[in-house]
Amino acid sequence: MSVQANAPRLSSQERARRRYLTDRAIVNLFIWPTLILLIAINLFPLFYSLYLGFTDYSAIARQVPVWVGFKNFSDILNDQQMWKYFATTGKYALASVGLQTLLGFALAMLVREKFRGSGLLTTLILIPMMISPVVVGLFWKLMYNPTFGFFNYLLGFTNPSTGPDMLASRFAGKVVPNLALWAVVLVDVWMWSPFVMLLVLSGLKAIPDYLYEAAAIDRASSWFQFWRITLPQVAPLLLIAVLFRTIEAFKAFDLVMGMTGGGPGDQTELIAVNLYRQAFLGQWRTGRASALAYIVLIIIIAVSNLYIRYLNKMRGES
Amino acid sequence: MSHVELSNIVKRFPGVTALKGISFDVRDGEFFVLLGPTGAGKTTTLRIIAGLTKQDEGTIRFDGESVDALTPAERDTAFVFQQYSLYPTMTVFDNLAFPLRAPSRRLPEDEIRKRVEVTAEKLRISHLLDRKTAHLSGGEMQRVSIGRAIVREPRIFLMDEPLSNLDAKLREALRVELQHLQKVEGSTTLFVTHDQIEALTMADRIAVLDLGRIRQIGTPEDIYDRPADTFVAQLVGTPRINLFPARRENNHLYIEGSELHLPAPTLDLPERFTLGIRPEDITPSPDGAFAGTLQITEPLGVETILHIRSGERTLQSLIPGMTDLRIGDTVRFDLVQDRLHCFDLDGKRIN
Structure with missing residues (x-):
C-alpha cells in the first residue's frame, strides 16, 4: 500500500511491477x-470436534472439556445399543441405495429413447429430488x-383398523417389525x-449408436447387448451415483x-438421528457425540474408498 | 458370398431426400466402390443394405431374393464402420470372437479359437489378441474391426470409409492389404469412400454418387477415361481435369478467353460446349503447337504440375519428373487430341 503514496510519478517499469503486485x-x-x-x-x-471427541464435555454445562482419552470411543463401540443403530443404518443404506439404483436405472432406460412428451416426463420424474x-x-x-x-x-385399505399403519410398524393392529424402516x-x-x-x-446418451448397430449386425441378443455394451459403458457413472447415495444414506x-x-x-433410529439425539436432545453429551460423529466419518471414508478404488480399477481396464 | 442388387432405392429424411432412386448391383466376388462427396448418400445406401436403415421405396435382393423384411442379423452382412466400433470392455480376441459366439451360430469354442487365430494372422494382429481394445492405435483398431468382419463368411462386406480415420501412410498400407485380402478370398465387397484414389486403385467397378443420384457406373478405366459428365470428370484425377468453355467455328475449336484453338475432331459438336483436358494430356515440348506463360510450378518429385497461362485461362499440365522451366518462361506444348473430353452445356458427355 505504500506504493500508492507516490503513485503519480512512476516509471513504466515500476508501473508494470505495480500492476503485477496489484494482480x-x-x-x-x-x-x-x-x-x-x-x-x-x-x-x-472439524478439528475442535475431533478434540471434543476425546473429552468429557457438555455444551450446556458450565465446565471446561475434561480430557478422557479414548473413553468416548470405547464406550460407543462397547454399547450394544449403538451397534443396533449401526445395523439399522446399514440395513437402511443397503435397501434404499439398492432400490434406487435399480429403479433409477430402469427409469433411465425408459426415458432414454425420445418420444412425444419424453422431455416433460423426465422433468416430472425429477421433481421429488427438488423438494426439501x-x-x-x-x-x-x-x-x-x-x-x-x-x-x-x-393400496385398497379403506378401514384404518384392517390396514397398515406404516410409520407405527403395525398391520391391522399387529406389530410388523421394520415396517416403519421400509x-x-x-x-x-x-x-x-x-x-x-x-x-x-x-451415461446412456454418451454410448455411440454404432456400437449397438455393430452388435445388431453381429447377431447379439438384446440381453447380450445390455450386459456387454450398455452396462459396462454406464458403470462408472452408475457407481458414482451409488457412491453419492451411500454417503447420503449414512448421513x-x-x-x-x-x-x-x-x-x-x-426401529428407525439411524445413526445420524441418534447422533443428533445425543448431541442436542436432553443429554447434550457433546464429547460423546463428537466421538460418534468421527466414527461415522471414518466409516463413510472407508466405504467411499472401496467404491473409488473399484471405480479406478474399472476405468483403468476400459 | 452373393450377388446383391438394389433397385430404385429412395430414402427420405425430414427435409431432404437422401437417395433419389438408386439402382446398381454388386456381383459375386466383386470389389465394388461407391464414390462420392460428403452428403452424396453413400453411407445411407450402405446402411440400407445392412438393414440398419429402412428405405422408403425400392427393393434390395440378395441372390435374387428380397431381403427388405429381414433384420440386420438375418441379412448376414458384415459392416466395417468408419469409427471402428469395437466393444470397449472386451479384449481383441473377444471382439473377433463376438460374431461367432452369437446364439444363432453355436460354434464350438475351439472352432472359434481357430478361426479367430487365422483371421488375426491374416491381419497381422496376433500379438494383440489379449489386449483391451481401448489401448490400441487407430490402425490396430481398424484392423480389428476389419477382422471382426472377415472372421465369419458373410454374404457381403459393407465398408464405410474404413480408412479415412487413418494417417496417410497407414491408409496406403491397409488399402493394399484390403485389396489383397479381397482378391485372395474372392469376397463380395461394397466399399464406400470419398477418396478417388482409393476408388480407382481398389475397385473392380465404381458407382459415382452425387446428391442421392448415381452419375456413372463403370470400371475405373471407364470412369477416368470416359467420364459421363463434368461432375465425374472433376471428381476423379489429381490434379483436376481442365474444363473450359469452348465453341466450334469453321471446323475449329476455340477455347473462350484464350488464343488456343485446334482442328475439330470428327464429332457432332454443338456450337457451344465444355472442353475437358486431363493435365497429363497437356505435354510440353520445344516445338509444340501451342504456347503459354509458365505461372507456377508444383514439383512433387515423381511428377510436376505446371500452371500455364494462356489468355485468361490457366491450364494445369502434369509432367513426369522435375522440370528446369522457370516461372515466366514461355512454354510450348501439345494436346493429346484423341483424349479430349467434350461435354454439352448441361455437363453431359458428348461422344
Whole structure:
C-alpha cells in the first residue's frame, strides 16, 4: 500500500511491477474471504470436534472439556445399543441405495429413447429430488396416515383398523417389525431414484449408436447387448451415483426426523438421528457425540474408498 | 458370398431426400466402390443394405431374393464402420470372437479359437489378441474391426470409409492389404469412400454418387477415361481435369478467353460446349503447337504440375519428373487430341 503514496510519478517499469503486485493483491482479495469463511465454519469445527471427541464435555454445562482419552470411543463401540443403530443404518443404506439404483436405472432406460412428451416426463420424474427433505417427510407422514392418508387408500385399505399403519410398524393392529424402516426407505427411493436416473441417463446418451448397430449386425441378443455394451459403458457413472447415495444414506437425518423421529421405539433410529439425539436432545453429551460423529466419518471414508478404488480399477481396464 | 442388387432405392429424411432412386448391383466376388462427396448418400445406401436403415421405396435382393423384411442379423452382412466400433470392455480376441459366439451360430469354442487365430494372422494382429481394445492405435483398431468382419463368411462386406480415420501412410498400407485380402478370398465387397484414389486403385467397378443420384457406373478405366459428365470428370484425377468453355467455328475449336484453338475432331459438336483436358494430356515440348506463360510450378518429385497461362485461362499440365522451366518462361506444348473430353452445356458427355 505504500506504493500508492507516490503513485503519480512512476516509471513504466515500476508501473508494470505495480500492476503485477496489484494482480496478486486482487487474487488474495478474492481468495481470502472464502478461505477465512471455510476455516471458521468448516476447518475449525472439524478439528475442535475431533478434540471434543476425546473429552468429557457438555455444551450446556458450565465446565471446561475434561480430557478422557479414548473413553468416548470405547464406550460407543462397547454399547450394544449403538451397534443396533449401526445395523439399522446399514440395513437402511443397503435397501434404499439398492432400490434406487435399480429403479433409477430402469427409469433411465425408459426415458432414454425420445418420444412425444419424453422431455416433460423426465422433468416430472425429477421433481421429488427438488423438494426439501423435511417437506417430503411431512407430506409422506400425512400420506401414510392410516385414517385419512392416500397411501392406504391407493393400496385398497379403506378401514384404518384392517390396514397398515406404516410409520407405527403395525398391520391391522399387529406389530410388523421394520415396517416403519421400509416406509422411510420407500420415501427415500421415491425421492432419490431420479438422481440415479439423471446420472445414468447422461451415461446412456454418451454410448455411440454404432456400437449397438455393430452388435445388431453381429447377431447379439438384446440381453447380450445390455450386459456387454450398455452396462459396462454406464458403470462408472452408475457407481458414482451409488457412491453419492451411500454417503447420503449414512448421513440420513432430515427425512427420518420429519417422518418418525426414530420411532416407533428405536426401529428407525439411524445413526445420524441418534447422533443428533445425543448431541442436542436432553443429554447434550457433546464429547460423546463428537466421538460418534468421527466414527461415522471414518466409516463413510472407508466405504467411499472401496467404491473409488473399484471405480479406478474399472476405468483403468476400459 | 452373393450377388446383391438394389433397385430404385429412395430414402427420405425430414427435409431432404437422401437417395433419389438408386439402382446398381454388386456381383459375386466383386470389389465394388461407391464414390462420392460428403452428403452424396453413400453411407445411407450402405446402411440400407445392412438393414440398419429402412428405405422408403425400392427393393434390395440378395441372390435374387428380397431381403427388405429381414433384420440386420438375418441379412448376414458384415459392416466395417468408419469409427471402428469395437466393444470397449472386451479384449481383441473377444471382439473377433463376438460374431461367432452369437446364439444363432453355436460354434464350438475351439472352432472359434481357430478361426479367430487365422483371421488375426491374416491381419497381422496376433500379438494383440489379449489386449483391451481401448489401448490400441487407430490402425490396430481398424484392423480389428476389419477382422471382426472377415472372421465369419458373410454374404457381403459393407465398408464405410474404413480408412479415412487413418494417417496417410497407414491408409496406403491397409488399402493394399484390403485389396489383397479381397482378391485372395474372392469376397463380395461394397466399399464406400470419398477418396478417388482409393476408388480407382481398389475397385473392380465404381458407382459415382452425387446428391442421392448415381452419375456413372463403370470400371475405373471407364470412369477416368470416359467420364459421363463434368461432375465425374472433376471428381476423379489429381490434379483436376481442365474444363473450359469452348465453341466450334469453321471446323475449329476455340477455347473462350484464350488464343488456343485446334482442328475439330470428327464429332457432332454443338456450337457451344465444355472442353475437358486431363493435365497429363497437356505435354510440353520445344516445338509444340501451342504456347503459354509458365505461372507456377508444383514439383512433387515423381511428377510436376505446371500452371500455364494462356489468355485468361490457366491450364494445369502434369509432367513426369522435375522440370528446369522457370516461372515466366514461355512454354510450348501439345494436346493429346484423341483424349479430349467434350461435354454439352448441361455437363453431359458428348461422344
